[in-house]
Amino acid sequence: xxxxxxxxxxxxxxxxxxxxxxxxxxxxxxxxxxxxxxxxxxxxxxxxxxxxxxxxxxxxxxxxxxxxxxxxxxxxxxxxxxxxxxxxxxxxxxxxxxxxxxxxxxxxxxxxxxxxxxxxxx
Amino acid sequence: xxxxxxxxxxxxxxxxxxxxxxxxxxxxxxxxxxxxxxxxxxxxxxxxxxxxxxxxxxxxxxxxxxxxxxxxxxxxxxxxxxxxxxxxxxxxxxxxxxxxxxxxxxxxxxxxxxxxxxxxxx
Numbered sequence: 001x002x003x004x005x006x007x008x009x010x011x012x013x014x015x016x017x018x019x020x021x022x023x024x025x026x027x028x029x030x031x032x033x034x035x036x037x038x039x040x041x042x043x044x045x046x047x048x049x050x051x052x053x054x055x056x057x058x059x060x061x062x063x064x065x066x067x068x069x070x071x072x073x074x075x076x077x078x079x080x081x082x083x084x085x086x087x088x089x090x091x092x093x094x095x096x097x098x099x100x101x102x103x104x105x106x107x108x109x110x111x112x113x114x115x116x117x118x119x120x121x122x
Numbered sequence: 123x124x125x126x127x128x129x130x131x132x133x134x135x136x137x138x139x140x141x142x143x144x145x146x147x148x149x150x151x152x153x154x155x156x157x158x159x160x161x162x163x164x165x166x167x168x169x170x171x172x173x174x175x176x177x178x179x180x181x182x183x184x185x186x187x188x189x190x191x192x193x194x195x196x197x198x199x200x201x202x203x204x205x206x207x208x209x210x211x212x213x214x215x216x217x218x219x220x221x222x223x224x225x226x227x228x229x230x231x232x233x234x235x236x237x238x239x240x241x242x243x244x
Contacts, residue, residue, distance in 0.1 A: 012169060012225040015137040015159040037137040039159070044168035044190045046161055047134060068166045103134040 013073075022079035023051055023071070031089055034071075034080065035063060038103060047120075048111070049080065052097075053089055062094040065103075065111050135195075144201035145173055145193070153211055156193075156202065157185060160225060169242075170233070171202065174219075175211055184216040187225075187233050 015037055023031045032053035037046050048065035055061030071080040084092075093111045095101055105119070112119040137159055145153045154175035159168050170187035177183030193202040206214075215233045217223055227241070234241040 010224075011162060011164070011227075012160045013163050014172070014222075015161060016141060016157070018161070019138060035138070037159075037161070038134045039137060039140070039168055040133060041135050041195060042133070046166035046168070050136070073163060100136075102132075105133075 018049070022077075023049075023066075024074070024077055024079055024081050025084055025086070026081060027085070028077075029086060030079075031082065031084070031086065032061070032064075037068070038065060047108075048103075051082075051089070053094075061097065063097055063100070064089060064092050064094045066092075067112060067115060067117055070115065070117075140171070144199075145171075145188075146196070146199055146201055146203050147206055147208070148203060149207070150199075151208060152201075153204065153206070153208065154183065154186075159190070160187060169230075170225075173204075173211070175216075183219065185219055185222070186211060186214050186216045188214075189234060189237060189239055192237065192239075 018034055019036055021034050023034060025031055032051050034049045035052045036050045038048040038050060039045065040047050046068040049068055049071050051064040051066050052061045053064055066082060070082050070084075072082075073079075074081045092114055093107075101107055109119045140156055141158055143156050145156060147153055154173050156171045157174045158172045160170040160172060161167065162169050168190040171190055171193050173186040173188050174183045175186055188204060192204050192206075194204070195201075196203045214236055215229075223229055231241045
């Protein structure tokens with residue numbers, strides 16, 4: 001009953017709540033925060049959470065598109081959990097904050113490939 | 123070719139670009155702006171664009187959840203187009219900016235019902 005209610009009332013989340021939410025790995029290291037969600041215009045499906053990671057106090061931090069389905073919200077932590085080490089994130093496809101690439105299918109395949117996932121044809 | 127390229131490179135949009143984007147009706151009246159996107163946590167599907175409408179210079183404006191599929195991006199206008207008159211929006215389910223309701227299935231049915239749509243069971 002409590003669980004049903006929980007599920008019912010919290011099924012949706014606002015994009016502006018996701019932005020700024022912390023991301024942890026299972027080792028409880030904070031990897032960074034989600035800066036935005038990349039959404040497929042046609043289907044409305046969230047395809048990536050863009051992780052801001054590295055740098056100091058946000059300076060020099062890069063943006064890492066993480067396939068949305070890799071992110072799990074953890075109510076206890078109050079943030080997302082992703083099964084990646086810091087080293088794995090460090091080597092992942094990234095770009096400077098002011099240098100967002102075009103999210104072509106080629107780019108998507110590069111990102112999904114890095115994470116060992118097959119690229120979804122939406 | 124140009125069309126394919128266009129489709130390929132612009133298939134995704136960033137949530138922080140959607141926020142603040144204008145919404146027009148087919149009569150070219152500006153109805154307001156999208157303040158946020160309500161996203162289904164489990165599926166990642168965008169379910170509503172939340173339209174800020176009414177008031178003066180944002181003061182007293184209310185928030186109107188509009189089913190995402192009703193919103194079509196118009197590159198010429200640089201904003202979304204929704205097939206609604208101002209009167210239809212005025213009468214639609216809404217809430218004060220600081221009084222976001224719980225987006226239960228009941229609430230969803232009320233919203234979708236107002237717009238003559240059947241509520242999607244995600």
